[in-house]
Amino acid sequence: MRSSDKGADKAGVxxxxxxxxxxxxxxxxxxAAYGVGAATLLLLxxxxxxxxxxxxxxxxxxxxxxLGRAVWSPGRGEFGIAAEIWGTLYSxxxxxxxxxVFGVAIAIFLTQDFLPGKVAVVFRTIIEMLAAIPxxxxxxxxxxxxxxxxxxxxxxxxxxxxxxxPFSTSMGGPGLAPAVIVLAIMVLPTVAAISQDALRLIPYxxxxxxxxxxxxxxxxxxxxxxxxxxxxxxxxLVLGFGRALGETMALAMIxxxxxxxxxxxxxxxxxxxxxxxxxxxxxxxxxxxxxxxAAVVLLALTLVVNMLGVLVMQFTSRQTVN
Amino acid sequence: MRTPLVLAALxxxxxxxxxxxxxxxxxxxxxxPANLYRAWIDRFNPDHPxxxxxxxxxxxxEGIRRFSAGLVDFGGTEQPMTDEAIAALGHRVLxxxxxxxxxxxxxxxxxxxxxxxxxxxxxARIFAGEITAWNDPAIQAANPDLALPDRTIALVTRRxxxxxxxxxxxxxxxxxxxxxxxxxxxxxxxxxxRAMLAPxxxxxxxxxxxxxxxxxxxxxxxxxxxxxxxxxxENREGDFVAPTEATGRAALAGxxxxxxxxxxxxxxxxxxxxxxIGYTWALVNPDREAGEGTAALRRxxxxxxxxxxxxxxxxxxxxxxxxxxxxxxxxxxxxx
Numbered sequence: 001m002r003s004s005d006k007g008a009d010k011a012g013v014x015x016x017x018x019x020x021x022x023x024x025x026x027x028x029x030x031x032a033a034y035g036v037g038a039a040t041l042l043l044l045x046x047x048x049x050x051x052x053x054x055x056x057x058x059x060x061x062x063x064x065x066x067l068g069r070a071v072w073s074p075g076r077g078e079f080g081i082a083a084e085i086w087g088t089l090y091s092x093x094x095x096x097x098x099x100x101v102f103g104v105a106i107a108i109f110l111t112q113d114f115l116p117g118k119v120a121v122v123f124r125t126i127i128e129m130l131a132a133i134p135x136x137x138x139x140x141x142x143x144x145x146x147x148x149x150x151x152x153x154x155x156x157x158x159x160x161x162x163x164x165x166p167f168s169t170s171m172g173g174p175g176l177a178p179a180v181i182v183l184a185i186m187v188l189p190t191v192a193a194i195s196q197d198a199l200r201l202i203p204y205x206x207x208x209x210x211x212x213x214x215x216x217x218x219x220x221x222x223x224x225x226x227x228x229x230x231x232x233x234x235x236x237l238v239l240g241f242g243r244a245l246g247e248t249m250a251l252a253m254i255x256x257x258x259x260x261x262x263x264x265x266x267x268x269x270x271x272x273x274x275x276x277x278x279x280x281x282x283x284x285x286x287x288x289x290x291x292x293x294a295a296v297v298l299l300a301l302t303l304v305v306n307m308l309g310v311l312v313m314q315f316t317s318r319q320t321v322n
Numbered sequence: 323m324r325t326p327l328v329l330a331a332l333x334x335x336x337x338x339x340x341x342x343x344x345x346x347x348x349x350x351x352x353x354x355p356a357n358l359y360r361a362w363i364d365r366f367n368p369d370h371p372x373x374x375x376x377x378x379x380x381x382x383x384e385g386i387r388r389f390s391a392g393l394v395d396f397g398g399t400e401q402p403m404t405d406e407a408i409a410a411l412g413h414r415v416l417x418x419x420x421x422x423x424x425x426x427x428x429x430x431x432x433x434x435x436x437x438x439x440x441x442x443x444x445x446a447r448i449f450a451g452e453i454t455a456w457n458d459p460a461i462q463a464a465n466p467d468l469a470l471p472d473r474t475i476a477l478v479t480r481r482x483x484x485x486x487x488x489x490x491x492x493x494x495x496x497x498x499x500x501x502x503x504x505x506x507x508x509x510x511x512x513x514x515x516r517a518m519l520a521p522x523x524x525x526x527x528x529x530x531x532x533x534x535x536x537x538x539x540x541x542x543x544x545x546x547x548x549x550x551x552x553x554x555x556e557n558r559e560g561d562f563v564a565p566t567e568a569t570g571r572a573a574l575a576g577x578x579x580x581x582x583x584x585x586x587x588x589x590x591x592x593x594x595x596x597x598x599i600g601y602t603w604a605l606v607n608p609d610r611e612a613g614e615g616t617a618a619l620r621r622x623x624x625x626x627x628x629x630x631x632x633x634x635x636x637x638x639x640x641x642x643x644x645x646x647x648x649x650x651x652x653x654x655x656x657x658x
Contacts, residue, residue: 074483075511143532151534155473169474172430173533174518257481260516268476268518282384282482282521 048299055296058289066293072259072275074283079290081297086261087269088301091176091251092244094265095183096191099244100237102184103191104226107233110192111199112221124196131189139253142182147173147254150181154266171266174256180265182250187240194239198232198316199225231316238309246302248273272298343372345618350378351385351398352485353522354541355602358421358639359398362630366622373618379522383483383510389605395619397605400485401510402586413609416657417585419650420626422574422640425490425598426552426565428545429537430530431456431471438553439464439562445555446498448475448537450506451515456535464562471535478529478538481519483510489600490539496591539598542570543638557597569596570640581649599640608656620657627651 018026058066062079069080106127110120154171161167171177202225210220226233256268257278272294283291349359356379363375380388382399389397390411408415427445429438440448444460447453453460457470480487491508494501506512518536520529527544530536537553542565545552554562563569572595581587581601591597604623610616627642627650634641642650 071513073511073513075509075513147532159472170472170535172474172476172535174529257519258516259513259519262516267474267516278481278519278521282381284387 051292051295051299055289055292058286058293059296062290062293066290067297070259070261072279074287077286079287079293081272081275081294083259083261084270084272084275084294085297087176087255088245088271088273088298091179091183091255091269091271092241094176094180095187095244096237096241098180098184099187099191099240103188103236103240104195104233106188106192107195107199108221108225111196112217112225124193127192128189130185135186135247135249136253138182138186139250142178142250142254143174146178146181150177158266165263166265169262169264169267174254174268175264175266176255176269177265179251179255179269179271182254183244183247186247186250187244190243191236191240194236194313195229195233198229198236201232202228231312235309235313235316238305238312242302242305242309245305246273246298247271248277252277272301344374345372345614347373347375347396347615347619347622348378348394349376349396349398349604350380350388350394351605352382352400352602353379353524354382354400354423354425354484354486354489354600355398355421355639356523357541357543357547358634358637361633361637362622362626365633366625366630370621370625373622375618375622379524381480381482381522382485382488386605389607392607395606395615396623398485398602399605400600400602401488402588402603403605413607414656416606416608416653417603418606418623418627418654419581419585419601419642419646420604420623421631421634421642422570422599422601422646423638424542424565424570424573424596424640425486425493425539425600426542426545427537427539427555427598428527428530428550428552430534430550431473432534434468434470434551437465438468438551439556440553441556442497443500445553446494446501449477449479449494449514450501450504451477452500452504464556473535476533476536477514477517478520478526478533478536479512479514479517480526481521484522485510485600485602486523486539486541487512490598492588492590493598497597541639546638555597557595558591558593563596565596565598567635567638567640570599571595571643573597573599574640574643581646583649583653585649585653601646606654606657608658612658616657620654623654623657624651627654 066080067085068082069078070083071078071080073079109115110123115123151171154177157167158170206224206228207220210224215223251271252274255270255274257270257274258268259270260267262269276291276295276298279287280291356377359377359379363377366375367373377398382401385397385399386403386407388394390407402417403415427440431438440461441464444453444464447460454475455472456475457472462470488508488510491506491512494506495508518529518533520526523540523544526538527540527548527550530538530540530550531548542552552565554564556562573589573592574595576592576594585603587601589599589601592599606619606623627647631641631647
């Protein structure tokens with residue numbers, strides 16, 4: 001708009017039809033935009049088709065039993081990913097609970113006038129920087145900081161409450177508990193950022209109305225702000241869950257890579273993504289097919305979760321705007 | 323971005339002009355002898371500017387695969403190839419023994435170091451997943467003086483097809499019926515129950531170092547490099563033997579100094595000295611095209627069997643006893 005205004009000033013005319021060049025540019029840009037959009041869809045379809053195609057022989061051979069067997073034995077040619085599905089869900093859900101509590105608390109803290117605006121921005125930036133730390137750095141930090149730090153507590157829990165299934169083994173090193181802690185920190189920025197957006201989207205008059213009704217600040221937050229933003233917060237949790245499911249490198253380093261189903265937080269476990277990352281380089285042909293099958297399962301899992309998150313977010317943002 | 327590329331290209335061009343033509347000798351396979359092979363290459367390459375030897379430590383199974391596919395000049399393995407596998411290749415295969423070594427049972431138990439004694443049965447049952455706590459009576463019985471903790475044993479084993487696993491599982495199979503009755507068989511890939519899987523001897527020793535209450539098996543030099551204590555293992559005569567150069571050499575002298583003509587000999591369970599030992603082989607194709615590459619390969623292996631041998635002992639391997647070294651040179655003579 002502004003540039004055409006300028007042009008109008010120079011030429012001394014108020015309106016004119018778009019020039020052929022502008023029309024062409026418009027058409028090219030529109031074509032490019034459609035093309036790139038279509039390419040994105042095609043890329044996704046291509047990935048699904050290629051991975052699905054490679055996985056197909058294994059899917060036919062293994063059937064659905066693949067999802068229910070906890071064995072990964074290239075020696076005997078027996079494969080199943082029950083232990084990895086278990087480890088993926090167990091670690092992601094626990095990490096999400098931790099990240100959800102902290103993430104939502106941070107979002108409230110940063111949006112509900114607890115801090116002066118500038119300080120809140122600094123905080124927000126710092127939390128978003130957590131998302132910029134490379135996964136492998138988180139893995140190293142997990143090995144050299146988190147594991148030694150939680151080991152005494154973990155072993156005390158085992159000694160005192162060993163009858164409780166999550167504490168049923170002692171902790172030596174890599175295992176589910178350090179993986180959950182690191183995963184929670186990695187998911188935290190996603191949850192915190194989207195929850196903040198959801199809380200910030202609430203018109204100020206809603207809060208004023210709540211105060212006008214005589215609520216305390218605490219009541220306003222818990223009974224008005226959180227329920228109003230609940231859709232966005234829920235979406236942040238779903239997207240965080242999607243991120244946790246697919247997280248690879250850090251988990252491959254600290255979850256222990258053991259093919260077992262155990263309630264114990266301190267026992268080594270495995271996840272789908274970690275299995276793929278650590279097994280692929282040495283896999284033979286048959287094993288590669290089974291890994292592709294596992295990749296399809298992981299892809300389906302994360303795709304569904306992410307789509308759910310986006311849908312929920314769209315649905316709720318439409319509501320809050322009205 | 324572009325400058326380094328140009329510089330690299332320039333350097334490449336210059337080196338191609340300056341240096342005489344170099345022959346590449348590529349090996350891949352077992353991680354068991356990797357520390358020794360690396361030391362050999364570091365010594366051999368500078369002394370022989372016309373030859374560049376390299377070795378990828380990727381595990382014995384992968385070594386056999388790459389050798390069989392003709393991707394490398396020599397493969398490294400501790401599990402000899404079977405006659406059927408060789409027949410399927412359509413050419414002869416030489417098993418040149420390059421060194422021998424011990425597989426040690428390394429552990430990381432805070433407060434316990436150096437003197438853990440493991441009976442044959444206890445070891446087999448630990449790795450069959452039947453003994454799960456460090457203070458199990460079967461372990462405590464052989465260690466009356468040690469305060470073993472009430473902690474879960476964390477097994478650390480190999481993810482990749484491994485000659486080290488082959489030597490170790492062959493020993494377990496011979497050591498106690500508890501192993502085979504639990505349904506396990508010797509091989510390069512064994513599904514140890516609830517074990518943490520790590521790639522290569524490097525991966526297993528590194529995992530042991532960061533995991534308390536862990537136990538695993540690695541070639542001796544890997545445990546030594548990270549300062550991991552190694553258990554005393556009960557041999558067939560009932561002695562608890564620590565892995566040292568002397569005990570390994572005694573085992574080798576007793577069980578395996580006489581190699582058969584084709585070099586393939588499995589020392590499952592040495593009766594005297596430290597029992598878990600084995601040879602490692604360089605797989606070589608004698609029917610390959612004669613030429614510079616073959617001559618370079620032969621020079622490297624000959625060097626390793628003569629000048630290179632003393633380096634084995636300093637690194638924690640067992641240099642070939644003289645009759646075995648002679649046999650190895652005889653086998654290598656078929657490559658020309």
